[in-house]
Amino acid sequence: MVGAVLVHQDTIIGEGFHQAYGQAHAEVNAFNSVSIADTYKIPESSLYVSLEPCNHVGKTGACTHRIIEEKVQKVFIANLDPNPNVSGQGMRFLQSKGVLIQQGILADKGKAIIAPFIVHQTQKRPYIILKWAQSKHAYLGVKGQQVWLSNAQSKVLSHKWRSDIDAILIGANTAITDDPKLTTREYPGEDPIRVLIDPHLRVPKDKAIFGENGKVIVCNYTKEGIEGNVTYLKMEEKEYSIASLCKALYKFDIYYLLVEGGAFTLEAFIKENMWDEARVIRTSHLLSDGIKAPTLKGRLLDKKAILGDEILYIENETVK
Ligand SMILES: NC(=O)c1ccc[n+]([C@@H]2O[C@H](COP(=O)([O-])OP(=O)(O)OC[C@H]3O[C@@H](n4cnc5c(N)ncnc54)[C@H](OP(=O)(O)O)[C@@H]3O)[C@@H](O)[C@H]2O)c1
Structure with a gap:
């Protein structure tokens, strides 16, 4: 940097x-x-x-x-x-x-x-990148169903993004519905640490996020300790916030965090203004109904077309 x-x-x-x-x-x-x-x-x-x-x-x-x-x-x-x-x-x-x-x-x-370095030095938290793909009419997905929105090239790009960061975070519903592996298999590089927000430990252990390769951190309200490659990070329910979670992740040497959804999780970061960049893949995929994609206020830094998809790079000006 x-x-x-x-x-x-x-x-x-x-x-x-x-x-x-x-x-x-x-x-x-x-x-x-x-x-x-x-x-x-x-x-x-x-x-x-x-x-x-x-x-x-x-x-x-x-x-x-x-x-x-x-x-x-x-x-x-x-x-x-x-x-x-x-x-x-x-x-x-x-x-x-x-x-x-x-x-x-x-x-x-x-x-x-040096934006990430400024965030580390002044806020003692990871540099946070929000990422999602949305349909033509700004839906993120359909409740309970796995829907693939972005094209194959955008997928490779998002695996490159995964190779650039320390950890990738998702919410419990995404782990259950989409069952993502969260690896960089379409791009050379190290797989990130997988972080799951699962307050009530609802996500079954046979889901891909618990795959044996690499470290997994499960943020929850009840359990702590280490089991195999899984670290349970207990958060006090009353004091729980995205800010406190990010401070805890920083102590695990997580300096770059990619938040891949779903909507509830992304909204939680946005509500607390705990994000530095957003990368939104706008696709032409048609969904007539579903889970609404988040909206946020930021400065458009760049816009790139990849086949039919459009990638928006947005910066949060308020945290710098
Ligand atoms: N298009 C995309 O880029 C994209 C990416 C990812 C997912 N998706 C889609 O999004 C859908 C899932 O989204 P979703 O909004 O239903 O769920 P989600 O964000 O994946 O998970 C929400 C759940 O995670 C836990 N959680 C997450 N953040 C929390 C917080 N800050 N505080 C407390 N608990 C938190 C809660 O579990 P408890 O209810 O147990 O408390 C909450 O109900 C799926 O259909 C998936 O296909 C789309």
């Missing part, structure tokens, strides 16, 4: 991004990518970063120290670190060493890239 570009007289001589947690940060990768022949240009170069360089030694060294070592004189930053405990520290340290800083460059675009 963080990128860095090293520019010498309008030519990029190095670039890098933060590839994985615990590994080198973007700035370090940018410095390391410079060819031996160009190394002498580094002190005369400007560094552009999408996030303020870190000033603390964690799993890796402080990026600010590397910037000073490399003798870079100018650093352009899109956004300061959203973590209130460290925000501004990297910038001030560099300034104290005489480095010229300009902050707020393409701030909106930078913010969009």
Whole structure:
């Protein structure tokens, strides 16, 4: 989510991004990518970063120290670190060493890239993506029946989305009616953790969600503990909310959560304003009656056509 570009007289001589947690940060990768022949240009170069360089030694060294070592004189930053405990520290340290800083460059675009990180740091919950497919007249399905709405290509895309996230969540009725496997079988990648909201433990154990591969978390009112690959997460009925559930999931290292329905579950997230993005697959499938698809207010970021389906990417502006 963080990128860095090293520019010498309008030519990029190095670039890098933060590839994985615990590994080198973007700035370090940018410095390391410079060819031996160009190394002498580094002190005369400007560094552009999408996030303020870190000033603390964690799993890796402080990026600010590397910037000073490399003798870079100018650093352009899109956004300061959203973590209130460290925000501004990297910038001030560099300034104290005489480095010229300009902050707020393409701030909106930078913010969009780090939106999940902002949510993690400031709200201690997963970044939440709501996803559903709807018929031509905005029905999500038919009560008690499995109805397939989106086309084969959209299905592959939604499996790609599954490969990008840590966990996928559904409600009890969807687990019973649709019996989904919730895997990424149509796209290369790891299967997400499967999360089921089943307060009264109604979903039979022979349903696909309880398949032996991968971890399953069942949020419920009565049971706790671990049985095989299933973790029962007991939620106090009186204090139960989507917000408290998401805080609990965050503690399971779930940083990206895809909510795949059904309507009741999606509405619960919307009602509490606990969502960051929605991806809606509008199809031409005709249903004359059924379960109404949710409605939400957000900013349309993008619209893409896949064969006959239309994918809407919507952002929740109110939580950023
Ligand atoms: N088109 C699509 O993209 C799509 C995707 C998924 C599902 N569907 C369709 O949607 C239908 C199911 O939707 P649905 O609205 O009936 O049910 P649902 O959202 O799948 O499940 C609702 C049930 O889950 C539990 N639950 C979920 N969220 C909860 C919350 N915040 N608090 C407490 N309990 C919660 C409750 O169980 P208890 O009643 O036991 O308390 C609730 O009755 C199916 O027909 C399926 O085919 C369509």
